[in-house]
Amino acid sequence: MSTPILRDSSTSLYEQIAHQLLEEIQRGAYEPSGKLPSEAALGQRFAVSRVTIRLAVGKLSDDGVVERKQGKGTFVAAKQVRHGLDALRSFHEALLLQGLKPSMRVLDHQLQPVPEALSGLFADAGHCLLLERLHFVDDEPIALGRSHLPAELANVLWREAEHRPIYSILESIIGSPVTRADMTIRAQEADRHLAQTLKVKRGAALLVMERTSYFADGRCCDRTTFFIRPERYAFVLSGVFKSGPAH
Template identity: 40%
Template sequence: MLKPGRPRHEQLSDWLREQIEQGVYEVDSRLPSESQLGKRFGVSRITVRRALQTLENEGLIYRRQGLGSFVRDQRVRQGLVRLTDFVEDMTQAGLTPSSQVLFHGPVPAPPEVARALGLDEGTTVIRLDRRRLGNGEPVAFDRTWLPVFYAQLLEGHDLETETIYHILEHNYGVPVLRGRYRIEAVNADAELAATLGVAEGRALLLITRLSTTHGDRHIYYQQRYYRSDRVAYELELERDPRRLPSAAHGLPLRDFEPVFNL
């Protein structure tokens, strides 16, 4: 029930906002009607409408005449046909990117990493773990392995504010020319759950990426775990490849984009 002291419409909008954020009401699901909310909380229809107007102004819901109020899909689109880094993705989506370095140091290359980077198993590589945030909220966790040669170029740089792409390209003239991606669904173990602020066993989107430069030299191998409630991928295909620009090399792929929900 609502408590005295604060305007009732603010308390009601807070309660509805919390229900939406907790996933009680999913995207495009209908909220209780104005009369239902009024009866439940003992408030007038005007109070309910003010609360709903607040949520609509915040972009959390949309209303349809005669049908009611629905949870809005807040995901922001931005493209992935062009190779981009996390900061570029977030900035283009209108979100403020930031990172937290959780680990940065030498480790023996695990078998999967060694194969990807063309190294012997157990070769020393540098591992960089970062929690990636959009508007201050956890969006992803990156675990990146770099050969020592490229890792040493990152020394002295603030890896919470600078990206690997930017450092290598702008400071050392090492362009990241190609990325090979693999996308799959995984469940969060205890470490990932704690890092991303989700329940253990929660579905995550794992994107494995191998980035290369001139001569097909491997710069890094990365595993990025996206919160599945905050990112999805949309794919747009072109049936007639002749309609695509030449840069697409004839592939029937017009757009492939992550969609953020923050």
């Protein structure tokens, strides 16, 4: 049920309308398509001008609640994925823990000589497995993962195991748990291949997470670079201030 708009309120009309639309979005009123009514329909519903509706929708857009799609209308913005950096978990697991429905598709897997840049990580190995997997949320590509893994994983039937997290496969094949990972995060422009794969414009900014994982005995078991669409993904780290003498 709609809340009446108070025309003598100190809160402007467009802010009241934006707040009411936000409450409706949070209740799931516009699912499953996520499309909001047209500006004309909203103007008629609230008995206000189209300018007022445009201001209300603009506020929701500025707040990241909705997104305007040229020629298609206004839609509820896709939920942003939050990846905690204070726990060791796979990319796929981080998506599952948020109640999302992620999926993966294997794009390529091949045994190859260890690249010179990674020779220090895979010191005793002549070859490693290169694996590329595309991660989806709601059937929309969100990240491309490019992994270098121990050669022992070359015989994995990847088409059958493409929905299993890398860490789970590593532990089941190698028989040793993954206990540590170092991560770095940077930005990079999408080249032609990344743009086509992730369905973004060439030159668009991407988040790049580089993860190096290790078994309990110190051996490197995984070097993966994730190329991530930043509008759908955020890295989160919780910190605690340590008490100490004042400076």
